[in-house]
Amino acid sequence: MPQVNLLPLPLIASTRAASNAIPGRRLRRFPGLYRWLLPAALLALWQAATSQHWIAAQVLPSPYEVWLTLDYLATSGDLWLNTAASVQRVVAGFAIGSLIGLVLGGAMGLSPTLRAYLQPSFNALVQIPVLGWFPFALLIFGIGEPLKYALIAHAALVPVTLGTMQAFRQAPQPLIEVARVNGFGRRQIISAVVLPAAVPVLFSAFRLAFTKAWLSLVVVELIASSEGLGYLIVYGRQLFQLDLVMASVVVVGAIGWLIDRGFTLAEGRLLRHRLTPGARP
Known part of the structure; x- marks a missing residue:
């Protein structure tokens, strides 16, 4: 005999809705918790693979061994010295590439004639990866620091140039016409109308450029x-110290994540400031 549910239908519906809302309520209470589910699962899988000997320890060291290597690198100071060298290179290369990209992208965005001459060649050259320029850059700059700065600057140059050109081309024409009617000159229009409107696109371009520069730094x-x-990774591979390789990879990924997170937070604050009523551009 089938079981009869004595609860009224509205009460059943409300009970089911409340039970279904519990996971959503938990996610709202801990909004950042779900972001760590996949990393935690990968870490557990890594630990299981090493502890159960699914993969040889010579191929994949355990998380504890990697942690001990990180602790040794931090205690000895090697981690900070090599991290400082990498950060210095990426900041210098990013600054050089971004400055050139701003000038070049702004010129192509404001001048249709210059864009018609330069954009086809630029679009063809940017298809060549950073390593494709390595032999030519090696002949020009040698093996020293200028080589690294040049290749990192090239990686940052492309997103900033394209983003600046797009931002300047998308400048609001009605506002530009109003500025011209009010007697604004070309420089005043650029500083008062074009640049404020281009800030969100430029910020996204800088974020992508820094990511590209960081990836190119490790490759260089x-x-x-x-x-x-990057040198620590190569050094660990040559000595077959895979715990050193994994520790360096973890540091590279953590720094890259922190950089991207910083840009995300800064971009969010910038957009909230621009959308706030009465906020100045």
Whole structure:
């Protein structure tokens, strides 16, 4: 005989809705918890693979061994010295590439004639990866620090140039016409109308450029360097110390995540400030 539910239908519906809302309520209470589910699962899988000997320890060291290596690098000071060298290179290369990208992208965005001459060649050249320029840059700059700065600057140059050109081309034409009617000159229009409207696109371009610069830094240090996080990876591989390799990879990923997180927070604050009523551009 089928079981009869004596609860009224509205009460059943409300009970089910309340039970279904519990996970959503928990997520609202801990909004950042779900972000760590996948990293925690990967870490547990890594620990299980090493403890159960699914993968040989010579191929994949355990998380505890990697932690001990990180602790040793931090205690000895090698971690901070190599991290400082990498950060110095990426900041210098990013600054150089961004400055050139702002000038070049702004010129192409404001001048249709210059854009018609330069954009086709630029679009063709940017398809060449950073490593494709390495032999030519090696002949020009040698094996020293200028080589690394040049390749990192190239990686940052492309997103900033394209983003600046797009931002300047998308400047609001009605506001530009109003500024011209009020007697604004070209420089005043750029500073008072074009640049404030281009800030969100430029910020996204800078964020992408710094990410590209950081990735290129590691690649450059893998090839030609005697210090830096990329050098630690190569050094560990040559000595077959995979705990050192994994520790360096963890540091590279953590720094990259922190940089991206910083840009995300700064971009969010910038957009909230621009959307706030009465906020000045």
